[in-house]
Amino acid sequence: MHALLTGPIFYLSSGVCIIGMVVRLYLYFKGLSWQLDRVAYKQYPVMGFKGAVRSIYKWLIPYGTYGWRSQPVMAAAFFGFHLGVVLIPLFLIGHNVFMAEKLGFSLFTISACTADILAWVAVASLFFLILRRLVLAEVRIMTDRKDWGVLLISMAPFMTGMLARYGVGDYSFWINAHILTGEIVLLAIPFTKLSHVFLFFASRAQLGMDFGIKRGGLKGTKMAW
Amino acid sequence: MPEGTLCNKKPVDTAQGITTLLADQSGKTYYQEMKSLEIDSDLLWKTIQNTCKSRIRTWLEICAHCGMCADSCFLYLANDRDPKQVPAYKIQSTLGEIIKKKGKVDNAFMLHAMEVAWAQCTCCNRCGTYCPHGIDTGIMFGYLRGLLYQQGFVPWEMKIGAGMHRVYQAQMDISSEDYIDTFEWMVEEYEDEYPGLTVPVDVEDADIMYTVNAREAKHYPEDLAEAAILFHIAGEKWTVPTKGWELTSLAMFAGDWAACKIQVQSVYDAMERLKPKRMIGTECGHAHRATVVEGPYWAGLKSGRPPVESIHYIEWLAEALRSGKLKIDPAKRIKEKCTLQDSCNYVRNHGLRDTAREILSYIVEPGYFIDMDPNRQHNFCCGGGGGFNGIGYFRKQRNVGLKVKRDQILATGATLVIAPCHNCWDAIRDLEEEYEIGIRWSFLKPLIIEMLEIPEHLKPVEEE
Numbered sequence: 284m285h286a287l288l289t290g291p292i293f294y295l296s297s298g299v300c301i302i303g304m305v306v307r308l309y310l311y312f313k314g315l316s317w318q319l320d321r322v323a324y325k326q327y328p329v330m331g332f333k334g335a336v337r338s339i340y341k342w343l344i345p346y347g348t349y350g351w352r353s354q355p356v357m358a359a360a361f362f363g364f365h366l367g368v369v370l371i372p373l374f375l376i377g378h379n380v381f382m383a384e385k386l387g388f389s390l391f392t393i394s395a396c397t398a399d400i401l402a403w404v405a406v407a408s409l410f411f412l413i414l415r416r417l418v419l420a421e422v423r424i425m426t427d428r429k430d431w432g433v434l435l436i437s438m439a440p441f442m443t444g445m446l447a448r449y450g451v452g453d454y455s456f457w458i459n460a461h462i463l464t465g466e467i468v469l470l471a472i473p474f475t476k477l478s479h480v481f482l483f484f485a486s487r488a489q490l491g492m493d494f495g496i497k498r499g500g501l502k503g504t505k506m507a508w
Numbered sequence: 509m510p511e512g513t514l515c516n517k518k519p520v521d522t523a524q525g526i527t528t529l530l531a532d533q534s535g536k537t538y539y540q541e542m543k544s545l546e547i548d549s550d551l552l553w554k555t556i557q558n559t560c561k562s563r564i565r566t567w568l569e570i571c572a573h574c575g576m577c578a579d580s581c582f583l584y585l586a587n588d589r590d591p592k593q594v595p596a597y598k599i600q601s602t603l604g605e606i607i608k609k610k611g612k613v614d615n616a617f618m619l620h621a622m623e624v625a626w627a628q629c630t631c632c633n634r635c636g637t638y639c640p641h642g643i644d645t646g647i648m649f650g651y652l653r654g655l656l657y658q659q660g661f662v663p664w665e666m667k668i669g670a671g672m673h674r675v676y677q678a679q680m681d682i683s684s685e686d687y688i689d690t691f692e693w694m695v696e697e698y699e700d701e702y703p704g705l706t707v708p709v710d711v712e713d714a715d716i717m718y719t720v721n722a723r724e725a726k727h728y729p730e731d732l733a734e735a736a737i738l739f740h741i742a743g744e745k746w747t748v749p750t751k752g753w754e755l756t757s758l759a760m761f762a763g764d765w766a767a768c769k770i771q772v773q774s775v776y777d778a779m780e781r782l783k784p785k786r787m788i789g790t791e792c793g794h795a796h797r798a799t800v801v802e803g804p805y806w807a808g809l810k811s812g813r814p815p816v817e818s819i820h821y822i823e824w825l826a827e828a829l830r831s832g833k834l835k836i837d838p839a840k841r842i843k844e845k846c847t848l849q850d851s852c853n854y855v856r857n858h859g860l861r862d863t864a865r866e867i868l869s870y871i872v873e874p875g876y877f878i879d880m881d882p883n884r885q886h887n888f889c890c891g892g893g894g895g896f897n898g899i900g901y902f903r904k905q906r907n908v909g910l911k912v913k914r915d916q917i918l919a920t921g922a923t924l925v926i927a928p929c930h931n932c933w934d935a936i937r938d939l940e941e942e943y944e945i946g947i948r949w950s951f952l953k954p955l956i957i958e959m960l961e962i963p964e965h966l967k968p969v970e971e972e
Contacts, residue, residue: 310562311562311566312562313562314561314562314563314565315561315562315563316561317805317810317812318805318808319559319561319563320561320563321802321805321806321812322812323804323805323810323811323812323813325810326810326811326812327812338642342640342642348637349637349886350576350580350637350638350639350640351640353579353638354576354579357574357576361640419575420589420591421575421578421584421589421591421594421597422573422574422575423591424591424592424594424597425573425575425594425596425597425600426573427573430572430573476569476570476572478569478570479570479572479641482566482569482570483570483640483641485566486563486566486567486570486641486642486643487641487642489563489642490636490642490644491642493644494859496812497801497812498801498856498857498858498859499857499858499859499860500859502858502859502860503859504859504860504861506637506856506859506885
């Protein structure tokens, strides 16, 4: 089972994820239309590029925008959760050892202590986000099965990884469950709302171009959206 | 009844058609017929497939349903935080559903969608600034309005307004002759006070081609005279076109994209004909957005810009004050607590966030200007944008929506609200009528005329 999960299924899920992301990103930008979107993308490439970068950059900075600052608690939970779910999978030592073995390359790594802190912050933030979804009427009204599904899918490798990390019960069971649920995430990324992991950049870039070119950018006004 | 005689899928493009619709008082029969209007689901779905591309589809798909847009919406706040007023919910439950169902929706759904599209969103685009994913719900509501218009589900006044643009290339039934006559008549009224005051009509190669809101010609002709006076005193070489003088676009509010193109093309034709150096539009927000910001795209101009440089009236005023073309008598500056209504259409959606403030720095005695909170690009819609002001069918909802602006104004303690935008001006007038908070409101033109230093050579000659 372990060999299957770390062998063919790993390559398959990684391949589907990467190819899926590339195809969807290509289709996204191919689907942009200057006349339908009413943005002269190609006429002002420099202004468009600057607007796109500004929009992405500002929104990636905690409290970097008016929107983030106006909802400080939500912003804390959002970044608490996303820092963990982005940094740990990419930079945990264990993951990079695995990547070096399977893919022939590895990335910068973070210490186990840093990973622990990030993980606990992410778990706390996640519970806040779940609570928020249950309690706040303005969130509850929109929450559907897909939202819970995405939360479940993205929580699963986290929880199983934590259980394996702290040696709760059978390590080999949890590590296999961790790999399997991680691979489910990889497979889900191009086809579900998890596509926001890459479409966030596309969507923000588009709105950044819109404001960078049409809605104020050519007037010299830099607005971060 | 698949198609009504008044309420149907066909745009109004004759004067007779407009007269017939206008004769139906408050659209009583029109809305009655709408309740039986059938949906052409095939056309709806085909239109979506042809026009709903990756931007909007991605927005609908990746919306995390996080509710962060809720507090950004003045209608959500004004309606006691009703979760049904959350922008993401409003668009997902209308446009999102139409797409999910591939256009197979019924009459009751479309009636509901019409209310949401015109009475629960003014397309102010504020929610777009709150969404981490960069989802601009206002843009999607603009798109939804187009789909609803195509199916005949459009408020009565919007259908008439779009028809006016198709027939008269103006939002009201004003002919070119009527317009020029009104302008000339108003200017004549002020000739004694301002010797040499004229309306240069159809002058080629002028520095400025001035365009207006038809409401000025119909209801506020003083505004035309004020524009002429200010250009005259500033020594501008300006002109008005006999055709293509209307800056506004109710067609944009209606979602009638073909009419948008007809309207904006008439102004661009005037630019091509008269070859002015610049076009300056009156103190109107949506009109600027329609003709200067969105218009080039409807007209198929790949540059995304009108044929000649086009600026908002406040840009010209700021420039004239800065350069000394217009001089303010410091003794006559405003000494009354005042505030400024930022128009969504040229502030949030065209970056002019400091221009009006520069003007105020010349005309308001220091210490008397108090900004609203929030302000500039974060300001709330006046409460009547996107056509909301003009729709009788949704008047109650509009009046509720005014509460946020009312409270913003009250918090400043101002008794004068400066509103360089027709829609904002109307909404603030209506909120005073509805809530009686003791304010007055004004465009910039009349305020500035009152405090101008008139150059000696432009003053009337005193009779011996």
